[in-house]
Amino acid sequence: MSMFSDIPVDVGIVYEGERIRWPDTYAEFGGPRVEYKFELVKARGMNEVEDGKITIIGPDLNDLEKKSYPFGIYVEVAGKEIEEELEGVIERRIHEYINYIEGVMHLNQRYDIWIRISKRSFDKGLNSFTYIGKVLYRLFKSELPIIEKIQITFITDPEKVKEKFKEAMETYEKRDARARGLTDEEADAFYGCTLCQSFAPTHVCVITPQRYSNCGAISWFDGRAAARVDPKGPIFRINKGECTDPVKGEWTDVDEAVKLKSGGEIKRVWLYTAFGYPHTSCGCFEAVAFYIPEVDGFGIVHRGFTENTPIGISFSTIADSTAGGRQVDGFHGISIEYMRSPKFLQADGGWERVVWVPQAVIERVKDFIPKHLADKIATENEVKNIEELKQFLIARSHPIIKRWEAAKAEIIEKPPEEERVEVTATPPATMPTTEITVPTITGVTGGFKIVLKNVKIHAKEIKIVRSKEK
């Protein structure tokens, strides 16, 4: 028997993303035409929730006409593992679950929700919020077993919506403040994610309150909820262990977890730096921080940037040099959200080390760039190459130039690089590849003699590779 046989319309993931146009709409709740709308999840004590109770305050679907209505969905949950920190994660499921209902469209979240019920589904019998409540109830209980009790209230009475709206706004604000304030030091644990291992088998993401997943899709709160709901799943708790380097961001148990989950490929991870043992990148990171040796600073380039960076290569090329679950010195796949974190490249100097960022990224994170750097970071509008970048940084007195001055004193003259020619003979495929290094003839000063007679050398191909000085 289906879970939803008593619901008059179909319920399935295939309805996600279904759009309902105004002409096909029976009634609309929230959306741009009404001021007061919200959905809210509150964590309650076990005795405060009556499991399965669905309440409708104000007129039900049946009593409505084609109009936009103020609307609230107020969900209260209880359970031993339920805590306030998980409210936001549970709340976002409302969007997902309501969208599974045939002929119901749900957009956005929190104070911005926009719901439409289609005429066709109403005609099929979807004429009460009770049905929507039942669907929510069953999906929440089945998907999030940590919810032991849940009661759901739909509010259409405009006065009541307005009243609860205030409470919702206060809750969101409180929640955000707490999320922003939570530091990696305070957190009792971190979370790891291996979802990307299906394509990048050695990549492990370490998600902390101050370091989002590379893809930008999973916060520490999401990780916490997911690990509780499915402890055997791809998102798991990582105990922190001992912090061995608070600046670079290394914890003993993080190293252990990453080693285990990467099959031994990755042995150490420093969370707040692009050098040494940087966090690995799969392929779907939102942006890359790349080291520019000429200015000793970082450029950042995101997926949407379609021009060349000042180092003469594009996002694709830079991304290509860091993807695949490897640790690549100076190339660091990151999320946009991480740029808003105080831990952002902490060990490398943070924003003070950043010299070039596309304008579109600046727009998204400008509130998190230290004030004194506001006009000192170059974008594609001012700078197209390294030379221009240097000039820009000097002209704007970017703090990076202090590093140049400090570095000057340390420069030791290196001997000029010698070029070496290596001849690699590729024999037929069945033979092992042999490598013959021919010494530069002019450089040999005697001591031995080579005599070759009647020699026939046939090389199917000879590759001449300019090798870098080892």
Next chain:
Amino acid sequence: MGEEKNLRIKIGELKSDIGLLRNLEISIGKLIGEEWAEEAGPTVFPSITDLREWDLKILQRYKPFYMPFCDVCCLCTFGKCDLTADKRGACGLNMAGQQSRIVLLACCIGAATHISHARHLVNHLIEKFGRDHSINVGGLNVEVEAPVTRLVCGVKPKTLGDLEDVLNYVERELTRLLSATHTGQEESNIDFESKVLHAGMIDHVGMEVADIAQVSVLGFPKADPEAPLAEIGFGVADITKPVILVIGHNVPSAAEIINYLMENGLYGGVEVTGLCCTAHEITRYNPRAKIVGPISWQLRFIRSGIPDVIVVDEQCIRADTLVEAQKIKAPVIATSDVNCLGLPDRTKDDVDKIVHDLVSGASPGALILDPAKVGEVAVKTTLLAAPKRMKFKAIPDTSGIIEDAKRCRKCNECRRACPNDLPIPEALAEASNGNLESLANLYEECIGCARCESACPVGLQIHSFIVKAAEKKVKEEKYKIRVGRGAIQDVEIREVGGPIVLGEIPGVVAFVGCANYPKGGKEVAEMAMEFARRRYIVVSSGCAAMSIAMYKDEEGKSPYEIFSGRFDAGGLVNVGSCVANSHIAGAAIKIASIFAKRRLRGNYEEIADYILNRVGAAGVAWGAMSQKAAAIASGFWRLGVPVIVGPHGLKYRRMLLGRKDKPEDWYVYDARTGDKVYVGPAPEHLFYGAETKEEAMVMIAKLCMRPNDTTKGRAMKLTHYIDLSKRLFGVIPDDVHLFVRTLADVPITMRDEIIKILEGKGWKENIIPDPTLLPRLVRKRGG
């Protein structure tokens, strides 16, 4: 990749400070000075047997299932030999061997077609633009410019000239493969099948060479998701203007027609229309050009009298083009040495002389092997011929049809000849009573082959009757198609990585191939839209891409107007012509380099293993007809991408079917531990023929499952598989338990039902491995 070839040094005697050399002879096949740091894999420029081990692995799991289309072999004079009931022929070959041999032959023909097309194109473009013209398929957004070539050949082409080395290789391989089909060459059907896969692989290289050459040089859209919309359909040509019709696949002559029109300020006054892939190419060259439709539109469009000049190049051009063109008094210009139509070679003749002969009707056509000359002759001829022809057509009027239909003897030969068994006699009977409705209704399912006409003992022009009866529909055929965009950007692939692992994108479905549909092209459009609405990434090419365009929703929008052209959830991506199919394989290949940083260079086996186990993609060639389609499909199989064909595809003689009832076939190595892990039949088949659209759709959803799926991904894929099956057949598929590895795989809205099924089947939880079929990829555990 600058290089020297065949370097020879002979030294009689050389004395120096360090030693003595006598009679030293050094010959160097190839000297490569290169800057590509990527280490080469084990199979650079692989020979026929280099990947045989991989082939045997996949053929062991996906065993060939033969369906002889013909029971005898008549290839040599020993025969013909009856091969039924385990009999062997005079040469000793049995039925399985013979069937696989014919498949190989077909794939060689297909590959030869693309490769020679590529060679012609590259030669022509080098002649015109120089050997050093650089390869550029997508500017900064494409890092891997030639994924198939890198993977197979281990080279990174930078210029047009570099492509010649690649072509040398594929031509050599093709000759070897073709030689294996000679009498007394190969006895094992499995070895024939391995060679089929090799043919498919080099076919993809040939296609890639052709497309990246033309994209780089001719100003086609470069991996552009917002490539412009062009017009498509029978009704799009402005028939008040002189109309040039180009048919075929190889663009140089058609491009020169457009060049000539532009250079002489004539484009506003002449319509350039195309059929088949040349039509794709002219719209990529200039989106003002118009597409009439796929191959099945050839006969009907010619007979309509609309084209004033017909220019044919190569491939999939009807072999009665000249005959049909003469019926409407339209001159034909042949432009390819592989399709001369028996016409006199006028390549070196004076343009005006040729034009005069064509316009006056002194000669019905001309062979001109110089594209620039074709451009000039075609335009001049059109301008002069159009006013004389007055769109003279070869389609009877309504009263003529009614009268003719009365001559029908009701012998049923037409219906017997019809590949789709259309009820023609009944429609003729109604027509003889003055009602043309049933005839008109045949139009949508008619593939335009006109076998009915050839079969008719009284010579009724049945195909023309159908077209005339459906005249209203035909004239309203006006749609929009997104011009072939070429490659998929690396950045687009990066962007879908997250949604795929998070289960938001259930798979990639490619609708490709010809127009030999069982029930008209509408089914392809419906399937493509269904999967785009389900947020799959939908890709299209060739005739299938055109058929998808020829559909309108209630608002009058074509699918390409409804869905975005991005390689993304719910996108509908037209890559372009047949040769652009290589970009679909290319996208699958790039996934491995982008997400796992697997080396592509000469590393075929590892990447195919990656794709088979991880990339949830399936191809659908609903109207596959040609040998080229056979070769393209084989290239996908070797790469680990399953292909579904429509009912006519069964005539390719064999399928590659997995056996889900044999658990032992579905074990992989877990690269983390080296343990063998049962992963269920994912993907279940490599080559599958579906009888109906409904069957195909359920199979598409099923074949997108892969052993590496995350639980969210698998839950989403199962949702679509089950939902489609329930909707189309009213049942939950009987094998869902084979695709549930852990309870987290179960789609959340179906939890109760599925768990009940699992209990009934004695299901046990399994782990999700890091899957591979190659023991060498098992990781040595780091310290």
